[in-house]
Amino acid sequence: MAVVHEIHQLSRLNRWTQTISAFIDVTKPKILMMLSFTSLCAAFVAQRGIPSKFVIFAMLLSASLSAGGSAAINMWYDRDIDGLMERTAKRPIPAGVIHPSSVLRFGIVLGVLSVVIAFFFVNPLTALLNAVGYFYYAVVYTMWLKRRTPQNIVIGGGAGAFPILIGWASVMNSLNVTAWLMFLVIFLWTPPHSWALALYKNNEYTKAGIPMMPVVKGPRSTKIQSLMYMALLFLCSIVLYISGNFNTFYLAGAIMFNSALLYCTWRMWKEKDHLFIWAKRTFICSLFYILGVFSAMVIGII
Structure with a gap:
């Protein structure tokens, strides 16, 4: 018992x-x-x-x-x-x-x-x-x-x-301008981050009937738009340096991490639409981007 x-x-x-x-x-x-x-x-x-x-x-x-x-x-x-x-x-x-x-x-x-x-x-x-x-x-x-x-x-x-x-x-x-520019960094980062995932999970989103950008507009249009948002994100990060009273450490970090993510997004755009090697790499890089850029912001105020 x-x-x-x-x-x-x-x-x-x-x-x-x-x-x-x-x-x-x-x-x-x-x-x-x-x-x-x-x-x-x-x-x-x-x-x-x-x-x-x-x-x-x-x-x-x-x-x-x-x-x-x-x-x-x-x-x-x-x-x-x-x-x-x-x-x-x-x-x-x-x-x-x-x-x-x-x-x-x-x-x-x-x-x-x-x-x-x-x-x-x-x-x-x-x-x-x-x-x-x-x-x-x-x-x-x-x-x-x-x-x-x-x-x-x-x-x-x-x-x-x-x-x-x-x-x-x-x-x-x-809230001030710096707060809203930091908000904008995440806002502009979201499309290239999420669409990279959606590209190599396109079949699943199609099956579920979710109108993600690759499902509705196709991979080529999605990749072009990802590049556009990535360019805006790069610009926003630089404007944040100018208006946010950060030191050059943040500027260096912003340039480095934005360049890395822009490169991955560009390679994703260059890749043939039936391949997803660079879509996966872009998604992973976008995660490190957040860790790197926001860490640089904190260090950049010291």
């Missing part, structure tokens, strides 16, 4: 562990880490140093709850198409690990907590930005743009840039 009881206990523990892991997964923790990183960098740049530890903790907590909550709503709403694509089929809802209604409630609770924490422990502007960022991703992008227009990534790119404004506002309780 003791052995049977122990087996039941282990089984119950395993179910609890699996459930907790599923709730963590619906917040898209890898993306959450990147968003938290950019938000933290914005706070450092706004302060031109190290902000209050309490403010940083409250800001990161509220921003993470906002981003994680909206990601949960995204997974709840997209559960039908997630099951059709190989890269998303193992997510908790299509895999049957967690019930959709639980994810919906979880996402709403996280969003509410985000605003409450920011309002009482940071400032009202940060609370408002958390709420707007949450609504932008969960409703504007997920429920309106994603399935209706190939411009879904372009217009929806603002959702991923909101943590910049949240980080800045948490320290300054206001």
Whole structure:
């Protein structure tokens, strides 16, 4: 009997562990880490140093709850198409690990907590930005743009840039030109980053009926537009140096990382449309771009 009881206990523990892991997964923790990183960098740049530890903790907590909550709503709403694509089929809802209604409630609770924490422990502007960022991703992008227009990534790119404004506002309780230019860096980075992924996952998006740019306009048009956004991103990064009072370390970093991503995007454009070697390399390079450029921003204020 003791052995049977122990087996039941282990089984119950395993179910609890699996459930907790599923709730963590619906917040898209890898993306959450990147968003938290950019938000933290914005706070450092706004302060031109190290902000209050309490403010940083409250800001990161509220921003993470906002981003994680909206990601949960995204997974709840997209559960039908997630099951059709190989890269998303193992997510908790299509895999049957967690019930959709639980994810919906979880996402709403996280969003509410985000605003409450920011309002009482940071400032009202940060609370408002958390709420707007949450609504932008969960409703504007997920429920309106994603399935209706190939411009879904372009217009929806603002959702991923909101943590910049949240980080800045948490320290300054206001926004200025530098904050908006940092916002614009993420906004302009999103199309070449996301379209590189969409190019080599085109068959999956087609199967799911999502009108990503390669699905609607084809790979050639997508690559040309990626180059255009990359050129604008390069220019924005330089303008940020001019107007943001950064030192030459940031300028050097911006030139280096923008040149690397521009080169990858150019090679992707040169590549034949049935090949995806440089699309994959561009996607990977774009991830390092965020780490490099935003690190250079922080070092560039010293």
